[in-house]
């Protein structure tokens with residue numbers, strides 16, 4: 262069941278593979294972060310990259326969230342979902358002229374610039390348009406987020422931001438630049454961060470910089486701590502929103518400047534499950550058993566890309582002895598594995614399984630490899646469900662081709 266709605270019933274109508282999300286889980290996760298920061302001026306800018314299906318973005322907007330967009334496409338999706346441009350922060354490591362132009366012309370709240378060169382390009386564009394772009398510089402504090410290397414972004418070996426030791430001079434030198442208004446400072450050291458310490462240290466570095474800039478005559482309106490709060494994929498205790506707030510708030514209070522947060526995973530991660538059907542089973546003489554699903558790395562890339570762990574459960578468990586299974590996808594890639602050596606009840610062809618905690622970085626990272634149409638997405642809310650994105654068809658796919 263998903264919040265009292267039968268998964269079987271959803272699948273009977275909408276088929277597999279399919280993403281099923283709980284609106285309740287999204288509300289609860291958003292509210293937990295909002296409450297944790299309640300005593301301090303804050304704005305939550307939901308990171309659309311985690312899941313940007315319109316209905317999900319609209320739901321977050323209805324809760325009072327603002328938006329963090331990482332591309333021109335995400336800015337436009339946020340606008341379609343009803344966000345005012347000023348409610349959007351625009352982040353991202355390689356912004357094109359076209360993206361910057363749209364952001365400046367539409368009056369995006371803050372552009373988080375990734376380099377001195379980008380600041381200068383923004384200034385040039387904004388000045389030419391007779392505009393003033395609100396910007397924050399993303400700093401790279403050289404802090405190890407202690408997450409997976411592919412999703413750690415705060416080390417000096419990473420491509421993100423400007424080295425912290427250069428930041429102050431970059432602001433100082435551009436203080437008078439026409440077309441720019443320095444609104445804040447920005448940091449994002451990585452994703453799926455599971456301990457408070459790196460988050461606290463990043464806050465310390467950022468607040469220290471903000472205070473130095475104030476001394477330099479560059480008063481800021483906010484410090485943006487980025488996203489990164491992890492979730493409990495393994496079901497073990499995890500840093501909570503309250504613990505996160507408790508770690509960074511003492512730092513923030515040193516400057517008293519409002520904080521911007523850009524959480525993605527922590528808001529939508531737990532809310533979703535990828536439901537798939539077993540299409541084949543096999544057992545090798547060495548005892549290894551495989552359950553082949555009708556979903557694979559095309560629907561959920563995280564295990565193949567990061568070796569990441571997702572719990573897998575049968576939708577209707579059979580009551581017989583459990584054994585070890587490799588749960589795999591149908592794609593012709595050996596990395597197309599959702600889980601190895603999973604202890605599961607017997608699985609048979611046509612059984613349904615749910616791959617849990619796939620609300621973030623699931624559907625958004627899907628591909629059409631092997632000409633597989635994108636899976637539909639369904640939102641369960643208050644006892645009923647609705648399709649929020651229909652299944653892609655082969656005609657949809659071929660519509661782009663001549």
Ligand code: LLP
Pocket residue numbers: 308310311329352353412449451452453487488489490523524525526527563567621622
């Ligand atoms: N802000 C910035 C500038 C970011 O780069 C990101 C994520 C976020 C906010 C949101 O981070 P979150 O709160 O979701 O951790 N595809 C990977 C995750 C990549 C995250 C990239 N940046 C995965 O499947 O784990």
